Amino acid sequence: MPKAPAAVLIHAVDGSVRTLCLDLDTSKARKTVVDDDAARLGALLSTAGLAYVEDSSPSGGRHLYVPLQEPVTAGEAREVVEALAFRAPSLDANPHQNVTDGCIRVPGSAHKSGGHQNLITPLTDAYGILTLRNPPVALAKLREDLAPELYRVRHLKRTGQTRAAATTASLKAHHPHGARQDKQAHCTDSHLRAVARTGLYDTSRYASDSEARMAVLNHFAACTWTVDQVHAGMADEYAGLAALYGTKTERLLPIEWAKAQAWTAKRTPSKAPSQQAERSSARINNTSPTYLTGGSSNPATSQSSGSIHQLVNDLENVLYAALDVRFQTLGRASISLRFLIRAVLAYLRTNQTNLLDVGCRTFAVALGKDHVTIARLLPLLEKASAGVLTRVDRGRGRNADTYLVQLPREFEQIARDHTWRKGKIHAIRPVFRVLGDVAALTYEAIERAHHSPTTADLTRSTGISRTALRDALTGMETLGMIRRHHGSWQAVATTNLLQLADRLGATDDRQEQITRYRHQRAAWHAWLDRHLVPQLEEHELYDQEIDEYWLPPIEDEYEHQRSLWNAA
Known part of the structure; x- marks a missing residue:
């Protein structure tokens, strides 16, 4: 056993990768979230036909190693790992983002806090997996299952955004000074979503798990969520909120959810009676x-x-x-x-x-x-x-x-x-915030057509160029939104567009926009309150029934007219 901490490089000299290394770190999420992520990623890998080796760290972290028969480029490996990071908030993609220095601590290596990396997979099984390794077809199946996340990674690169930038914004939100910057940048909601995902929160802002839970629940209540949606989120994307509850979820969640709804209702600004009469509870475009x-x-x-x-x-x-x-x-x-x-x-x-x-x-x-x-x-x-x-x-x-x-x-x-x-007639459904207007118009044409249209039919009905139309059709087919049958296009009814929007990051993008506009409206209304001159009614300027001046009695008409002139 080595006496000092040691790690091995992930990339070869030519930059190729022969083993995908998934590092689940307790510095990015609570241990219960790490364990849930390990189970979720293990099920995802097994479904794709990929065998993996697993170990655990004395600090509570996990490593999953996926050996490959044929090496892949550093870019391909990084893309897959970054896509997996969207499915597991505790996954640290940094080792695959550094071609020259990216490394991983392997089973048996000493840990800086004491102890060693402990191999979870039985030794004989691990030896067989590392010897036989995984075929390219299994990796292709994984990429197919991760199609929305891979699309999201490429979309973020095209728009000049990175997951590291998002992580930096989240860390700023956790810092006391960053909290003030966060308020100025209108990122409060994204900060609370990060707490719900990871279970980590700024102790200078929230004194206990209970206060952090209530902040997250207040946010979800303000977003018009239901308790069933909260339950479903805790079982999947928002496992950090479940970690904040521990074993007390069933007992405390109904009580705290009622408090969150009451608090949100009290803070909701009242409307004028005329607006209350016209208010409708119908939802538009899933907003x-x-x-x-x-x-x-x-x-x-x-x-x-x-x-x-x-x-x-x-x-x-x-x-x-x-x-x-x-x-x-x-x-x-x-x-x-x-x-x-x-x-x-x-x-x-x-x-x-x-x-x-x-x-x-x-x-x-x-x-x-x-x-x-x-x-x-x-x-x-x-x-x-x-x-x-x-x-x-x-x-x-x-x-x-x-x-x-x-x-x-x-x-x-x-x-x-x-x-x-x-x-229904839609504007832009959330999923098309990422896919674009061309894809939205194409999907609508397929959805509303009397018969399954061909590519030529879609070109005529939408007025979109054939090249742009082909790109949109290919992207939506990869995501499972549409399928081609005997040369015609059909919408796949079993694909949930809301869930797909979540996986593509469109839901978070929409929520960030709503939050930004909410702060802008509040700033504008505050400016109006400070600078807007109140509009006075005519009776507030002059009341005919009140004498605002008094003239002494005048004996002579000339003096009377002169007095009126002087008064005027």
Whole structure:
């Protein structure tokens, strides 16, 4: 047995890798989370047909070694390990991210805290696994199972982001000074999600596990979660929250969840009576409920709920029959405009009014874009919609611009000639925040088609170039969203788009955007409270029933007129 800590290099001289080394570290998550991650990764590897060797550290960490028959490049190995890190929050990908110095402490090596790495796999089994090693087909199967996570890794590289940057932001949130930076950067929600994943928290912010649990539960309650969703998350992605409970989950969770709901309800700002009457609990595009912002209302244009639904159905017919074709001629903004009009119709149906006063940031969350982009697109949409969308009032203070949505006379015949279609109309569903607008439009065309369309049919119906369309189809087929059958494309009904959005990181991205906009709105409202001059009513300026001055009696008319002149 070696007397000093020792480790072996992972990469060969040429940068190739013959063994994937998965380092589950207690410095990144609690020991119970490490154990859960080891079991989860072991099941994932076994399902793919990959045999592995496992050891444990005196500190509570775990190592999983996956030997390969054929070496892979450092980039390929790093990509797989980074994808696995999205499935296991305690997995440290650093050894595979450093080609020259990446190393791992192997079974039998001395540990700096005392003791040695302990081999968990029986010695004879470990010898056989390391001798026979795993075939390339098994690694290919693992990559197929990790398709969403691999797509997420590549997407982050394309957008210039790294998991290390996300980890740094999380560490800043754990530090007392970083907490202030975190508040300024609006990363509080992501910090709480990190606590829920890893079970680690800043002891200067939360004095005990109980306070950390309540902070996480308050966050989930504010996100309109249910207790069943919390239970499901604790069994999978948010194992850190389960670690904070230990063996007391069943007894304490219902009690603390009730407290979190009560606390969140008390902190929710009250709405004006007129807004409370119009509030709807319906959910749009798998997002939290969005309410009117308080723009002007005109009783003359208000319609019944049934007439609003009929108007939206007619406008959907007009959209797919005429407006989509018109928008295709508008250049680079065409696809964004097509989804913006879909978002308008979705909000129209939910709010049950043809007067729409939804702000740019609300549309930005629904479309996965920046609010500045929405502010630029809305005037273009008003101009290109041929009278469907008309601004009737400009936003002031806390209120957004108000738009009137109606069916122009020139489109009435088109609305009558087409039958209403079943199904919801969506803006951008969360999964397409990562996959992009082209994929969203392609998926919608497949989903709404009367018959399974071919690639040529999709090119004609969407107006997208064949190259861009082929890339979108390939990506969605890899993720299991669609499949090709006898040359035609079909949507796979068994694929859960919400779960896929979670694995692609779209849910976290959307939540970060909501948090950022929430802080921006709070800052804007605070500025208004400090600088906005209150608008006084006429009776507050002058009351006719109160004498504000007194003139002495005048005997002579000339003196009376002179006194009035002087008073004036």
